Amino acid sequence: MTDTINRNHRLVVILGLTMALGPLTALSFGTKYADEETWARAQAGLQNAKPQDKLGMYGDIEGVPSYASSKTLADVLAGSGVFDEFENAIKAIDKTEMLSGSSAYTLFVPSDDAFAALSEEQRAALRDDPEALAALISKHIVPGRYSATDLMQMREARTLDGSSMPVGPNASVDGHIGFGGSDVIKSNIVASNGIVHVIDRVNL
Structure with missing residues (x-):
């Protein structure tokens, strides 16, 4: 019974870490392996993003x-x-x-x-x-x-x-x-x- 609970607990922790770190890992790998066109579009989107208007x-x-x-x-x-x-x-x-x-x-x-x-x-x-x-x-x-x-x-x-x-x-x-x-x-x-x-x- 205790072993089952521990295994379940470890699974929950692993799933939680995967969900939390997954986007960061994907971003890291995406930056490294994305084709040049995709990365260029991403950079352009960041550069052209409109900042929050503080002069409204x-x-x-x-x-x-x-x-x-x-x-x-x-x-x-x-x-x-x-x-x-x-x-x-x-x-x-x-x-x-x-x-x-x-x-x-x-x-x-x-x-x-x-x-x-x-x-x-x-x-x-x-x-x-x-x-x-x-x-x-x-x-x-x-x-x-x-x-x-x-x-x-x-x-x-x-x-x-x-x-x-x-x-x-x-x-x-x-x-x-x-x-x-x-x-x-x-x-x-x-x-x-x-x-x-x-x-x-x-x-x-």
């Missing part, structure tokens, strides 16, 4: 939501009611067609209040010099599609005019995204061909 608080987006699929960046600016100054500037420098096309852009749009904060001299200079206005607007457009989460992981962005603008977490304002000398106050306004982020200051 910024409401990141995946692709283009259905509600935005028929709206271009030009449509977003036209329908906002708070981007009139930026929209007028886009029209003045003939960029409306660019923002209606299929190429993706990320816009950092100063609110109308941000434009209103400019001095009368600054506003007049931009009004009277189309080239200066075009250069200013180009500093607020980044080719490509960058969500708030993307921006939080960046340090700089190359704008339409070739300038390098600092971007990323604002060191002076906790929880805010900075772009140039401004703060993003509203993010991830999505269009079919890009994203709009609203900023609180015009980057001159």
